[in-house]
Amino acid sequence: MFEFTSFRHPPDNYSIKNAPDDVDMDEDDDDFLETGGLKLTCPGESLTSAQAYMRGHGTYVDKEEVIASVCGLVERVNKLITVRAVRTRYNPEVGDLVVGRITEEMESRWNSRQDAVLMLSSVNLPGGVQRRKLESDELQMRTFFEEGDLLVAEVQAFFGDGTMSLHTRSLSYGKLRNGQLVTVPPILVRRLKSHFISLPCEVDLILGLNGYIWVSKHVKENEREGEEGFDAEAVYSNRNDHIDDSTRTAISRVTNLITILAAHSIPLTDTVLLEAYEWSLEQEGDVKDLLQEDLGDALVATILAKGA
Amino acid sequence: MQSAFDRRRINGPEESSPPVFATEALEIPSGNAQKTRKGRNTSDIRPIFLQPGLISQANGSAYIETERIKIACSVYGPRQSKNTVYSEKGRLNVELKFAPFSCERRRAPLRDAEDRSIAVAIQQALLSSVRLEMFPKSTIDVFLVVIEADGIEGCIASGSIAASTALADAGIDMFGLVMSCSAAVVGTEIWIDPTQEESNLADGSLVLACMPALGSVTSVWQSGRMTPSQVLTCIEACESKCTDIHSVVAQSLLDSARAATTTNA
Amino acid sequence: MTSISKAERSYIQAGLLANPPRRANGRALHDFRSISLETGVAPLSNGSARLSIGQNPHEGSGGTEIMASVKLEVESIEEDGGRIACSVSCSPSAYPHLSSGALDDLQHDLTAVLHQTLSHPSLHPKNLGIIPQKKSWLLNLDFLVMADAGNIYDALFMAARAALWDTKVPRTRSVEYKSPKTFSSASGDMDVDQDTASGFDTRKVSHAVDFEVPDYWDEGEVLEGRERWPVAVTLNLVPTIHFLDATSQEEASCSSRLLLVYSYESPSSPTVQSMRMLGSGELTIPQLKDLVKEAQKYTKDMVTALTAKLVEEDLCRNQKARDKFVKRK
Secondary structure: OOOEEOOOOOOOOOOOOOOOOOOOHHHHHHHHHHHOOOOEEOOOOEEEEOOOOEEOOOEEEEOOEEEEOOOEEEEEEOOEEEEEEOOOOOOOOOOOEEEEEEEEEEOOEEEEOOOEEEEHHHOOOOOOOOOOOOHHHHHOHHHHOOOOOEEEEEEEEEOOOOOEEEEOOOOOOEEOOOEEEEEOOHHHEOOOOOOEEEEOOOEEEEEOOOOEEEEEEOOOHHHHOOOOOOOHHHHOOOOOOOOOHHHHHHHHHHHHHHHHHHHOOOOEOHHHHHHHHHHHHHOOOOHHHHHOHHHHHHHHHHHHHHHO | OHHHHOOOOOOOOOOOOOOOOOOOOOOOOOOOOOOOOOOOOOOOOOOEEEEEOOOOOOOEEEEEEEOOEEEEEEEEEEEEOOOOOOOOOOEEEEEEEEOOOOOOOOOOOOOOHHHHHHHHHHHHHHHOOEOHHHOOOEEEEEEEEEEEOOOHHHHHHHHHHHHHHHHHHOOOOEOOOOEEEEEEEEOOEEEEOOOHHHHHHOOEEEEEEEEOOOOEEEEEEEEEEEOHHHHHHHHHHHHHHHHHHHHHHHHHHHHHHHHHHHHHO | OOOOOHHHHHHHHHHHHOOOOOOOOOOOOOOOOOEEEEEOOOOOOOEEEEEEEOOOOOOOOOOEEEEEEEEEEEEEOOOOOOEEEEEEEEOOOOOOOOOHHHHHHHHHHHHHHHHHHHOOHHHOOHHHEEEOOOEEEEEEEEEEEEEOOOOHHHHHHHHHHHHHHHOEEOOOEEEOOOOOOOOOOOOOOOOOOOOOOOOOOOOOOOOOOEEEOOOOOOOOEEOOOOOOOOEEEEEEEEOOEEEOOOOHHHHHHOOEEEEEEEEEEEOOEEEEEEEEEEEOOOEOHHHHHHHHHHHHHHHHHHHHHHHHHHHHHHHHHHHHHHHHHHHOO
């Protein structure tokens, strides 16, 4: 029941190597840009001359030179240099799928975490898709979404000050239930074709690009559609379905796997998760044993081997 | 602070403390011999005087006296919450203040740590008894002033009784009245409703708050050293006392309600 | 309190009430997350400990993390024996959603429970006095909450026990001042009126007015009675069952908790040092009795495991100090 362990300590063999005296940065850069190798950089490091290349995100121009402004990987696309940060806040783009939590309700909109706004005009109102918004709807906003609710939405547009505007106008978006939330750093979720993943163990995943992942019981395809009878009760209800024991175990297992993969900084895609799940089924022991350090390391080693 | 460095006057010493008068001959505790309780049986509580409706401008109020403990309680609400966060259930806010003359040593008029501890204990006792789901977006404020104090446990117990009476006087929906009683373990005996002196002698003390009408406990507050069996004995003893106190409180509320209806009619 | 949606709350509650019960990461109802503990982390203090519950083993992120440290100060007092003062401070990074007023209130509440429990005379160690009636040690036990992922009370009490176990009180020696004997004139006669000490006078009247620390490098002796320091268990209550070591989401889903603090001076007869009901729930007396008994079992296991770890840490530290000395450049 009680398990006491020790803290990890950093290895004792850190030493600061003396910087080489004559490093000619520009030459290296040109070579790199020709060959296309991997280069890590930190803010203030000069990358290349601004005459030949255009600057992108994560860089700025100073005295005819393109200089990095974040710590990260230098990427080059033809004549465009960008630096992609290693750990950063989620950068939204139009069309991104995100999972958010309502933090506040205001006059005809809901506020979600990290500066996003869901307008009343962007949700499906009961009574059909084309219904016009009425004033009584504004007063009853709480019957649709309350503070603390989780939902999946798509980024529709940006306001002038950078706030995102979301919409849940499609039937696959809306309130989330029958599951639990896992948080990972946002960069580990890449832009995929579809962010709705179905694992064979009756577990559905919604990978939000902001790092929130919703793991839930599987919803059958045909139950998701149904345009004619848009049932407001069902879509905005807070009640979960009955979830049986094997599904619950599977959800816990997937949650633990995602936590381990995120701790080891492995990007999450459906193939990675499927392999991880199958590997974990072969192991003995309970779901909670997955969280131990040695099992986690073994899992990561297997995944990397298969990937490479 | 400036007065200490006032050169136009003759200043007193920088540090001074109030005199403590020894009125009765102080008895030196006689070591580990079993102490006997003076003036009461081990299972007697001090007589309670409870008067609801004393403060007319509050929505509800109550004044309680148990020998040397005197507490006045007033209830305001339900009022709209000032902060904008919406909450489905109402909020119960309990604030307690010791009057500067309430204890042997003068207490500063600023809020200090002990005020908040007792207020938190009273709030815990009352929290499950009020039907907060009937007051979304609202706050119910309970303000207690301790006019004379005699032991922390006694203040918590009497404060809870006063607050529950005041809530009933304010007409706020509740599941039941909250009664509270304290007990102390002195040697091998259990003394109910200890005074300050008695709880100084005790190894451990316990305050129980319950709703006798529903037979459920809303708060247990225990400190000091007690064996688990002593804890359970104290809880049972307090619970039976709470049932007795409940009839007293219910009677006084009915009397004041009757008085109010006869004056209105 | 972390905010969760109604759907999440009913998912967690349904999982707890299911048969067999299922929690978010597959734990059983009475399983704790893995606990990392290290003593002697603050070299300038007289005793210290760092504890975290549920921290990710690879990265070291997440989980509840507490640092506890003991600093001894000399105080001039009227009564004997020294005193203990606890204080908890919560780092704002642990509670980013709380305003500073609410943070102060939380700090105050945690401090009140810890101080009232740990400074009670029944737990007081006997070697905190220096000079009777004049000087004694004031033991400042300070906690820093660096991260909170649920179950803060259990973590605080465990860290307290570890830091107090690790504390070393410097050895002191009382010092008396004697006036120099007056010498008679050069005649060398002995002064027969001099007071001689009688062999029958066995009073030990201490004339000590000051003290010194005889050995600067000696860390000191351990606190007397360090097996007495208590451990806490928080039983989270959902009608019909209870569970231990809740994460923040689980704490937000169940509103009622019972905190029990047990001390195991003698392993067969534990004593209750503190008991608090927290949150908005009700209990009947039979339920309360059962919970008190169950808590006794849990704390017994906790104390055994914790003491074993602390003893291991003591041994380990001597070894680490030796290794470091060998590796020095």
